[in-house]
Amino acid sequence: MNERYADIIVDITHEKLDRTFQYQIPPELEGRVQAGTRVKIPFGGGNRIIDGYVIGLGSRPKYEPAKIKKIAAVAEDGITVETRLITLAAWIRETYGSTMIQALKTVVPVKDKKKAKSGRRILLNVDQLQAASWLEQFRRRKYKAKIRLLEALVERPELTDEYVSKELKIPGETLKSLAEQGIIRLEQFTVYRNPIGESDVLVQEKEAPGLTAEQKEVLDGILREWEAGGRPCLIQGITGSGKTLVYMELIEKVLLEGRQVIILIPEIALTWQTVQRFYRKFGSLVTVLNSKMSPAERYDQFERVKQGEVQIVIGPRSALFTPFPRLGLIVIDEEHENSYRSEGTPRYHARETAIARGKLEGAHVVLGSATPSVDAYYRCRQGSYALFQMKSRYGGAVLPKVYPVDMREELKKGNRTVLSGPLQEAIGLRLRAGEQVMLFLNRRGYAGFISCRACGHVVKCPHCDVSLTYHNNGRLICHYCGFEREQLTSCPECGSPYIGGFRAGTQQVEQVVRKFFPEARTLRMDADTTRGKDGYERILKAFSGGEADILIGTQMIVKGHDFPKVTLVGVIAADVSLFASDYRAAERTYQLLVQAVGRAGRGELPGEAVIQTYHPEHYSIQAALSQDYEAFYEEEIGSRELMGYPPVSNLLAVHASCDREDTLQNAMEYIRRYLIRIRRRNDLQLVGPAPESVAKVQDYYREVLYLKSGEEQELIRMRELLERYIEINRGFASVHIQFDFNA
DNA sequence: AGCACGCCGACT
């Protein structure tokens, strides 16, 4: 294909990012122009030469060919941070499916809010008397804009750029001419907000508490890997094995080479202790981004980075796009965490994107986790990542003892509450000893699956190996392939009538606990009680300060925080996440259970954990009981392989939503037929369309269609063709389509 | 953002 045209974004630092312009590639520049190339282009009526970035090539003109100008030249300083980030945006677009604009917006910080905070100030440059005489003159000549501005300046001799242009509607030229006459003064200012207050900058911690033999071994292994060319490295280290110390050594090494470091963490509020350690070690070389920062604040931080004020950035997913001039290392802590996958468009994954950026800039990537994602571990087994393991806790702390409780037995004994006999007993024991208890209820990912409380049987899709979900119309539906069946009144395995959805929230658990232990002080931590700005902090402080005996909560109580007096962790219902209706349910459950169990006995006192389940024999639960990651992995990868799920195969989801159900269903049917028409490989499977697990949101119906293939490239090819097909056909105008790759 | 174009009042 002869690519004679280029789509170009105009000077990204100032202009709106939401438009591209098409230019011709003159024959003499052929081959030198690619996505990411910075070029000089004639722009606007006067054809003034400005900078632009090429974001894509094409062979077809989108406008009247006569109107398409030629690229003037390729910029000499060709490759800069920006061009590399734009190339990364192009990679994101290609891999995850979105428009180039959307990809660029996630990678390059938006600047337009910036004007308000910093930028230009307009000052009166003459005294009041002179101003009055100028005003007189302008009034005579009826220079309306000049009069407006001068009047405002007499009132208040200092105005912001925004006020002057938006409120007073003064064109830039008027300002220029007034400045030339010396009546006003324009002052450029930049205020960089530093999120670390001066008082937070702590004393540098100089002494390194020498590495253990195991830590040293991992460190040396990674350095050898770096010398060999550098695959991504995964450190699998159990909680307390000192992964952070290894990161620090690596970071120091990279800093000494004059290169910079990005550290990704799942959520600042939950990992504050880790962040503090980096501060103590690296002091003012470090800056922290967080997910609550406005784009303008993040922009400021990125400016500081470009000025060379900081060498290390710690932050969530979005910190991955920090524009360091010589990026040397990207660390992703708690690599398995869900928050590394973006929820918006494009739905990129920080791990994969970090590796892509690393390749582009010659930076190393180091991942760390106690319970690695199946994806990352699979890559290690394949040999595309290097694996390093740390198996001992320092300080000789021992892992807690873990006991399963079979809830089917509880029902047989006539106990129909959410607290089993053994757990009640254990709680009572701990309370009498004056120790603390955490009760963990995993509600996330809960999607209304149906199970039998007598035998534990879960109603699953016969084709997809995921749980069926109960719908209000009284039917059970598979959210992968759309399989449907009627609701059951008795268990098909054992005939028991106790079959239904699992219905217990943290409130119910709290009520039951109060009933059994009226003298115990309880605290509840869930989305409701942590709503305020420092909801987390408040509850966690109260609990660690001993203001309560029992903490009941969801997900958030099992991450990060150390409570030395907690000696018992109770998992109320391990099955809730186990039978969520998606193929990662078992993986998520294993990770949560290991984390939950790890909360017990962090201090002097030994701990124990009780896991309540209807499926004590399930491999996720068995592996969590013995803290045996390998065992879990082997089972899990086997089932992924069998069912054709990632990472063994590849899965592309086509999500569609529309306010009209029939239009949506029609559109999906067209998409399905089109995909069948263009498929090339026999191993490509189409699954669905099916209603999403939340089938209707704000009057918008939602459906999803899956494509499975062993070949990643084949899915990308099909997605690109489908994108074009949707763009061309007007029938899809009211249907919103989004892609999700290997999610 | 910057530039051109068209409109309108003021001045020769």
Next chain:
DNA sequence: GTCGGCGTGCTC
């Protein structure tokens, strides 16, 4: 008429 400020809209 024509000069110059002012507002608007477009830039492949």
